[in-house]
Amino acid sequence: MPGERQLLEAARRATQPAGAALMIAFSQFPAPGPRQHHRRVARALLDDAAQRHGGQVYGMRNSDIVLLCPAAALRAPATSRANTQSLETLPELLTRLLRPEAADGFAPLAIWPLPEARDRLLAYTTERLADGGLTPLDRAVAQAETPLGLTAAAEARLLPDLLQRQTAVQIGGTPRLRPLFREITYATAALQAEAGADPLESDPFLLRHFATRLEERVLTALPAEVGRRGALDLAQGPRLHINLAPESVTTDAFATLVAICRTRRVGLGVEIALVDAAADPESFAAARTILAASGVTCVIDQVSLLALRLSRPAALGPDLVKLEWAPRFAHLTTAELRDVETAFAEITPARVILAGADSEAALQWGLMRGIHRFQGRHVDAMLAASRIAGCPEAAACTLRQCIERASAVALGGRVGCRNTPLLDAGAPA
Amino acid sequence: MTAALARRDMPDEVTRQGSPEDARRLATLVRECGTAGIGRAVLLLRLSQLPEGRTRPHHLQLARDALLPLTGAARAQLFHLPNQDHVVVWRGETPALRASLDTLRHLFSDDPSFGPDPMAIASVLALPDDAALLHHVIAESLRPRTPPPPPRGAGQPLDPPTLLALERAIAQADMSRFARREPICRAGLEGFRLAWERRYLSDSELFDTILPDRAPRADLWLFRRLTRTLDRRMLSLLAATEELRGVPPFSINLNVASLLGPEFLRFDANLPAALRGQVVLNLHPEDILTDLASFCFARDFAAARGYRLLLHDVGLTQLALLPPTRLGFDCVQLRFTAPLTAEVLPPDIDPETVILGQADDTAALSWGRSQGIGLYQGRIARLPHRSGR
Numbered sequence: 108m109p110g111e112r113q114l115l116e117a118a119r120r121a122t123q124p125a126g127a128a129l130m131i132a133f134s135q136f137p138a139p140g141p142r143q144h145h146r147r148v149a150r151a152l153l154d155d156a157a158q159r160h161g162g163q164v165y166g167m168r169n170s171d172i173v174l175l176c177p178a179a180a181l182r183a184p185a186t187s188r189a190n191t192q193s194l195e196t197l198p199e200l201l202t203r204l205l206r207p208e209a210a211d212g213f214a215p216l217a218i219w220p221l222p223e224a225r226d227r228l229l230a231y232t233t234e235r236l237a238d239g240g241l242t243p244l245d246r247a248v249a250q251a252e253t254p255l256g257l258t259a260a261a262e263a264r265l266l267p268d269l270l271q272r273q274t275a276v277q278i279g280g281t282p283r284l285r286p287l288f289r290e291i292t293y294a295t296a297a298l299q300a301e302a303g304a305d306p307l308e309s310d311p312f313l314l315r316h317f318a319t320r321l322e323e324r325v326l327t328a329l330p331a332e333v334g335r336r337g338a339l340d341l342a343q344g345p346r347l348h349i350n351l352a353p354e355s356v357t358t359d360a361f362a363t364l365v366a367i368c369r370t371r372r373v374g375l376g377v378e379i380a381l382v383d384a385a386a387d388p389e390s391f392a393a394a395r396t397i398l399a400a401s402g403v404t405c406v407i408d409q410v411s412l413l414a415l416r417l418s419r420p421a422a423l424g425p426d427l428v429k430l431e432w433a434p435r436f437a438h439l440t441t442a443e444l445r446d447v448e449t450a451f452a453e454i455t456p457a458r459v460i461l462a463g464a465d466s467e468a469a470l471q472w473g474l475m476r477g478i479h480r481f482q483g484r485h486v487d488a489m490l491a492a493s494r495i496a497g498c499p500e501a502a503a504c505t506l507r508q509c510i511e512r513a514s515a516v517a518l519g520g521r522v523g524c525r526n527t528p529l530l531d532a533g534a535p536a
Numbered sequence: 537m538t539a540a541l542a543r544r545d546m547p548d549e550v551t552r553q554g555s556p557e558d559a560r561r562l563a564t565l566v567r568e569c570g571t572a573g574i575g576r577a578v579l580l581l582r583l584s585q586l587p588e589g590r591t592r593p594h595h596l597q598l599a600r601d602a603l604l605p606l607t608g609a610a611r612a613q614l615f616h617l618p619n620q621d622h623v624v625v626w627r628g629e630t631p632a633l634r635a636s637l638d639t640l641r642h643l644f645s646d647d648p649s650f651g652p653d654p655m656a657i658a659s660v661l662a663l664p665d666d667a668a669l670l671h672h673v674i675a676e677s678l679r680p681r682t683p684p685p686p687p688r689g690a691g692q693p694l695d696p697p698t699l700l701a702l703e704r705a706i707a708q709a710d711m712s713r714f715a716r717r718e719p720i721c722r723a724g725l726e727g728f729r730l731a732w733e734r735r736y737l738s739d740s741e742l743f744d745t746i747l748p749d750r751a752p753r754a755d756l757w758l759f760r761r762l763t764r765t766l767d768r769r770m771l772s773l774l775a776a777t778e779e780l781r782g783v784p785p786f787s788i789n790l791n792v793a794s795l796l797g798p799e800f801l802r803f804d805a806n807l808p809a810a811l812r813g814q815v816v817l818n819l820h821p822e823d824i825l826t827d828l829a830s831f832c833f834a835r836d837f838a839a840a841r842g843y844r845l846l847l848h849d850v851g852l853t854q855l856a857l858l859p860p861t862r863l864g865f866d867c868v869q870l871r872f873t874a875p876l877t878a879e880v881l882p883p884d885i886d887p888e889t890v891i892l893g894q895a896d897d898t899a900a901l902s903w904g905r906s907q908g909i910g911l912y913q914g915r916i917a918r919l920p921h922r923s924g925r
Contacts, residue, residue, distance in 0.1 A: 144796035144830065148837050151801040186840050200840050204833055311826045312764075313696070316757035386756055386822035388853035413828040417863050422856040 111235045114165040117175055118228045126221035127178040128228050129153070129198060131205070134169040137213055141205075146170060149201060156180050156197050167235050178220060266324055267517035269293050272338060274345065274490055274513070274533040275460055275482035278470065284489055286533030287480060288346035288376055288404075291329075291339065291516070293321040315382070319352045326351065326360045330367050336527070338516040341367070343531040346374035350408065352383045356394035365401045376404035376427075381414055384423050395424060406460070412436060416446040421453040428454050432463040432483060436472050451476060487514065490534050497535035500525040554618040559674050562615040562623055566670045569663040576625050578661040579606060579636065580673060583620040585657050596620065601915075602639035605632035607898050617677035623670070625663070633660065693754035694762070698747075703765045705746055711769045714742045720787065720891055721917035722910050723901065728917055732785035732816060735774070737766050760791070760823060767794035771803045780808055787816035787846060791823045795834045804841055812841075818848035818869070821858055835864045849893060852879055859884060869893040869913065872900040881907045 121128075131149050133141045153164045153174045160183065162176025185197040195203070198216055205215040219227050271294045277285045295314065326349065332339035341347045347368070355361060356377060368375040377398055384391040384407060398405040407425040412433055414420070420428050439447065451459070456477035464470055464483030473481060491509035495501040501509070504523075512524045513533075524530050569576055583599055600622060607614055609626035616622055640658050661669065694702070714737045721728035739762075743752050753759050767790050774780060774788070794800055795817060807815065817838055824831040824847075838845055844866040847858065851871050860868045867889040870876075877899060881887055887908035892900060895914035904912060 142830070142833075144793075144833065147798065147801065148796060148833070151805065155805070186842065195840065200836075204836055204840075310761060312757045312761040315826070316696075316755060316761075319757065382822055382825040385825050385854060385857055388851060388857070392853070411828065413832065414825065417828060417832075418825070418858050419856060422853070 110166045110168065111232060113163075114167075114173055114175075115229070115232045115236065117163060117165070118225060118232050121175065121221045121225050121228065124222065125178045127176060127181050128219040128221060128224070129174040129176070129181060129201075130217045130219070130231065131172045131201065131215055132217065133215075134167075134171050135213070136215070141170070145205060146172070149205065152185065152197065152201065156185070169235060169238065171235070173231075175221075181218065266321075266328055267338070269321060270325065270339075270516040271514045272516060273482055273487065275348075275462075275480060276486050276490065276533075277479050278474065278481055279479045282534075284493060284534060286345040286490070288348045288374070289344050289531075289533065290348040290350070290378065290482070291325055292350060293318060293325070315380075318350075319355070319383075322350050322352065323355055323360070325349055326355060326358070326364060329364055333367060333371065337518070338521060338531070340531070341373050342371050343528070345533055346376060346404075348376040348378055348404070348406065350378045350380070351394075353379055353387055353390035353394040356397050357390070361397075365403065369402075374404070375401075376406055378406040378408040378429065379425075380409045381407050381418070381420060382409065385418075391423065408462075412443070412447075415450045416443065419450070419453065421450070425458075427458050427460055427480070429460045429462045429482075432461050432465070432469045432472075434466075434468075437468050484510075493534045494529055498526050498529050554616045554620055554677070556618055558615040559617050559677055562617070562625075563671065563674050565613070565625060566663060566667050566674070570667040573664055576611075576627055576663040577629070577633070578663060578666065578670065579603070579624045579633065580659045580661055580670070581622040581624075581640070582657045582659070582673075583622060584677070586620075597915075598643055599640065602636050602643060604898065605635040605639075606630065608632060617674065619677040621673065621677055623673070691749040691751050694750060694752050694758045696758070698750065699758050699762060702747060702752070702762065706742070706762075706765050706769060709742075709746065711737055711742075711773060714738045714745075715770075715773055717786075718913065719917055720911055720913050723905070723912055723917075724910075728912070730784060731911055732787055732814070733783075734787045734789075734818070734913065735770070736789055737770050737773075739763075739766060742766075756822065760820075760826075763789070764791050764794055767791055768797070768799050771799040774803055775799075775806060780806075780811060783811070785811070785814035785816070787818050789818045789820075789848065792819065792827060792831045792834045795819075795838060796830065813844075815842075816844045816846050816867070818846045819865075820848055821850055821854050824863070825858075832864075839864070846891070852876065852882070855882060855885065860889070865889075867891060867911075870909075872896075872903070872914070874899075877903045881909075 118128075131153075133146055133149075136145075150164065150166070150172055153172060156162060157164050157174060157176060157180075160176050160180030162174055162180055165173045165175070167173065181198055182196060184194050185200040186195075198218060201216055202214075206213075219225075221228065271292055272289050273292065274289045275287045277287050295318065329339060329341060329349070333342055334340065336343065351361070356379075365375065367373075377394075379391065379394065395405050397403075404426045406427045406429055407420045407423055408429045409431060410418075410420050410428055411431045412435060415430060435443075436447075457479070459473075459478045460480040460482055461469060461473040461478050462482045464473065464481045464485050466485055469483065469485060470481060473479075487510045488506060491506050491513065494513075495504055495506065495509055498504075508523060509530075512521050513530050515521050521527060521530070529535065565576075568574065581599060581603060583596055586596075586599075603614060603622060603624055606612055606624045606626060609624075609630040609632050610628050612624060612626040614622065614624050637658060637660075663670070715735070716738045717733045717735050719728075719733055720731045722731045739752070743750070752762060770788055771794070790800070819831070835845060845864065847860050847863065847865045847868040849869055849871050850858070851873070855868065855870065861884070868885070869891040870881075870893060872892050872894045881890065888910065890907075890909045891911040891913055892904040892909050893913045895901060895904060895912040895916045897916060900914065901912065901916050904910075
């Protein structure tokens with residue numbers, strides 16, 4: 108534990124006036140914790156300050172970082188070497204960089220003036236020595252074999268094992284809870300778990316590649332499932348939504364699916380990820396034209412709070428926009444709220460589906476803003492409750508079982524349900 | 537003229553196909569001149585008649601470039617026919633004709649394979665007298681031809697195992713021979729002046745060299761992953777001691793993850809003071825949308841370190857979807873295409889922050905100027921320029 112010991116020695120010597128310690132408490136970051144680049148960049152900024160002002164940086168085994176330096180270093184512009192007008196100090200810059208990921212009220216930095224707060228620094232260092240570094244240091248970045256691992260995982264699994272279903276509802280009106288559509292999605296988590304991949308840290312591009320391949324497999328598999336009364340039988344249940352990349356909409360496989368849906372009088376919707384639409388706007392424009400001509404609903408999917416604030420999904424002209432609920436929606440700052448309201452004014456709440464609605468708070472937030480379409484775990488529970496209430500075979504079923512069976516695509520996941528028509532319908536008529 | 541000229545920004549394999557629409561437009565013009573007795577001068581450049589070995593993209597490009605002086609003549613219109621032939625029609629006499637003919641003569645005069653008369657590919661005609669000849673040329677250009685061989689790199693897309701092998705190869709290859717620079721120029725009354733250089737690795741040449749039977753760009757997401765490896769190699773090239781000494785301002789393409797990686801942090805730590813504030817980082821829309829939280833972090837970090845951020849290679853649709861100011865970009869590189877000439881910059885875009893990319897001809901320049909755009913990237917910005925800002 109050289110970092111801790113060196114810091115302890117330095118803290119004991121910190122008796123000169125006008126010193127300071129700046130500690131970044133990475134070990135205390137709220138879940139899911141700091142990303143690797145947070146620590147890497149913060150370390151670079153601290154090293155730069157130490158070099159310019161005569162300080163020293165200490166890395167703790169619990170991932171905290173401490174800078175000891177003259178107090179003036181913390182009052183100087185963080186980037187005085189930079190040819191910029193920024194007069195932001197290092198603590199201000201670090202706080203701004205690290206705060207958005209942290210929960211409300213969490214202060215990522217502590218500043219201890221020295222020698223006044225020397226005891227506090229000594230206590231902190233002693234604690235680090237005592238805990239022995241309980242949090243591991245950075246994991247290795249992006250395993251080199253991830254592509255092969257994911258390839259093997261994707262090819263080895265049967266398609267149903269990688270898929271799941273989720274029903275979206277309209278809340279309000281009559282009946283109060285009305286299934287709108289059932290979405291077939293790929294279970295990214297299952298794929299990642301199989302390959303040992305970490306979605307954000309390692310390779311979001313690779314996961315988008317595999318997502319596209321899986322979506323193509325779904326597209327070609329669906330026609331064969333018609334009439335088989337399985338989880339992928341599009342003739343069962345409400346309107347069907349599938350996820351596709353824009354170029355997949357222009358394929359013969361999609362035209363075949365559209366024709367089958369028309370014959371079977373099944374409504375169809377296609378959900379296109381915002382990032383896919385942005386990456387290839389020409390293909391998206393072509394896809395949107397085809398969807399409109401085919402009477403298929405076009406949904407822009409995976410719109411996060413940040414995406415809503417920083418982009419203009421309405422510019423793509425979709426029928427619906429799927430907004431991803433996050434707890435932060437319930438605690439928006441004034442600026443965030445203004446941005447959301449601006450975006451809603453453009454999209455109109457009537458065209459928003461609030462996805463990932465996993466709590467009553469999500470529903471309340473959405474309803475207060477004129478949203479009536481919802482999808483998520485809370486909705487799953489509401490639907491399951493209504494099914495159990497209306498199902499003569501449900502005496503032995505729990506709410507959780509009913510939720511899981513409704514989301515399962517693989518045959519094994521539906522075992523135990525003796526009323527699959529109701530399970531596939533989403534809710535009693 | 538604009539539509540025909542503008543098509544020259546397309547990739548060479550597309551450009552070689554020419555345009556049936558241009559053929560129809562030229563036929564209309566020839567017919568109208570004949571009917572109304574309107575006089576026009578014509579230069580016919582029969583690139584379809586070039587001997588084999590002289591039809592590589594750079595040959596065709598040089599020949600097409602030789603027509604540029606003529607496009608400034610009165611009522612000049614350039615037509616690119618489907619068989620590669622080009623026709624320029626203008627009114628009155630112009631000294632530019634001599635300039636174009638001289639360029640063409642020099643271009644082909646030293647080629648023994650060309651035959652006795654290199655200038656036979658270029659003919660000066662007059663309307664309405666030569667209307668019948670031009671109709672014949674147009675009809676000939678529209679006839680189906682033997683399909684050209686597939687362009688290089690038109691093979692299978694990457695798959696993950698090949699990607700991994702490619703990444704390993706790139707990690708070990710000498711990348712300095714693929715390092716390129718291209719100017720971003722400011723257009724002024726006195727011509728173009730260098731604003732900064734884009735420094736990049738020529739991925740097309742790299743792939744042609746080490747993976748000629750694959751089309752790495754065919755799978756968008758695997759290609760984007762590959763660009764992260766290219767980012768690292770570019771940054772390691774720039775880490776060489778002499779690489780940044782006394783160089784003009786420059787830009788580099790980066791992924792967000794690369795901007796937050798150890799290689800960039802080393803680059804940042806070693807950046808000469810004179811270049812601080814003079815480096816532009818080019819980011820791609822699909823990359824920033826893949827992980828917006830990381831983008832915001834990277835954006836704020838880069839700004840604090842004095843870098844300017846550029847939203848790279850976007851069209852108007854992407855510009856509407858991703859408002860650069862809302863995202864915190866300093867500037868945006870708008871991709872010029874022929875249809876753009878029928879559009880205008882969105883009102884919320886400051887033309888001072890726009891670089892018109894793939895500006896390969898006067899149509900791009902003309903449209904850019906009409907929109908108040910001062911910065912250009914492309915063949916037109918590779919004209920002789922004065923260094924310095």
